[in-house]
Amino acid sequence: MQVFSTFEHSSYLELAITSLEQVGVKKEKILAVPLINRVEERRLFDTLHRADGISLFDKGAAIGTGFSVIGASVGFALEWGPIYWGLIGAASGFIIGFVIDYILFKVVHKRKREVKGKKSEVVLVIECPNELVEKVEELLWEHLALGVAKVDG
Numbered sequence: 001m002q003v004f005s006t007f008e009h010s011s012y013l014e015l016a017i018t019s020l021e022q023v024g025v026k027k028e029k030i031l032a033v034p035l036i037n038r039v040e041e042r043r044l045f046d047t048l049h050r051a052d053g054i055s056l057f058d059k060g061a062a063i064g065t066g067f068s069v070i071g072a073s074v075g076f077a078l079e080w081g082p083i084y085w086g087l088i089g090a091a092s093g094f095i096i097g098f099v100i101d102y103i104l105f106k107v108v109h110k111r112k113r114e115v116k117g118k119k120s121e122v123v124l125v126i127e128c129p130n131e132l133v134e135k136v137e138e139l140l141w142e143h144l145a146l147g148v149a150k151v152d153g
Contacts, residue, residue, distance in 0.1 A: 003126045003151060005145040009034060013122055016143035020126060023135055031125040056107060060097030068094030072132050121146065 007013040017030060071089025075082035124145075128136050133150060140148050 005140045005148045009021045012144045015132045019139045025128050029127040033123045035121050058100040059101045060094040063097035064090045064094035
C-alpha cells in the first residue's frame with residue numbers, strides 16, 4: 001500500500017519521517033520530493049482563462065474620466081471645442097493612470113513579492129504493508145500534514 005502526503009517545508013516533516021522509521025517503515029520505503037517555487041514573473045495583461053486579480057485599467061479609467069470632464073469644460077473656451085479636448089483629456093488621463101499602475105506593479109509590488117515568497121511544499125510517498133497503513137496515516141496527521149491519500153499498490 002502506498003500513502004501520499006504533502007507537508008510544508010518545516011521541522012514537522014523531519015519529525016514525521018523519524019516517527020515513521022520508529023513505527024517500522026524502512027528508510028528505503030520513504031520518498032520525500034520537494035516542489036520547486038514558481039519563478040515565472042506575473043503577466044501584465046489578463047486573458048479570458050487566466051486572471052491574477054491585478055488590474056492596470058482601474059486608475060487609468062478613473063483619471064481619464066476626470067481629465068475628460070476637465071478637458072470638455074475648458075474646451076468651450078479653446079479653439080478645437082469641447083469634444084476634441086474631452087477626448088484628448090480622456091486619452092491623456094488614461095495613459096497617466098496606466099503608467100502609474102505599471103510603475104507601482106513593476107517597482108513597488110515586485111520587492112514585496114520577493115520578501116513574502118511562499119515556501120514550496122514537500123510530497124512524501126511511503127510504501128508500507130497494509131497492517132501499518134492506519135498507523136502511518138495517523139502519524140502523518142499528527143505531524144501537520146496538509147493532505148493524505150492512500151493508493152492500493
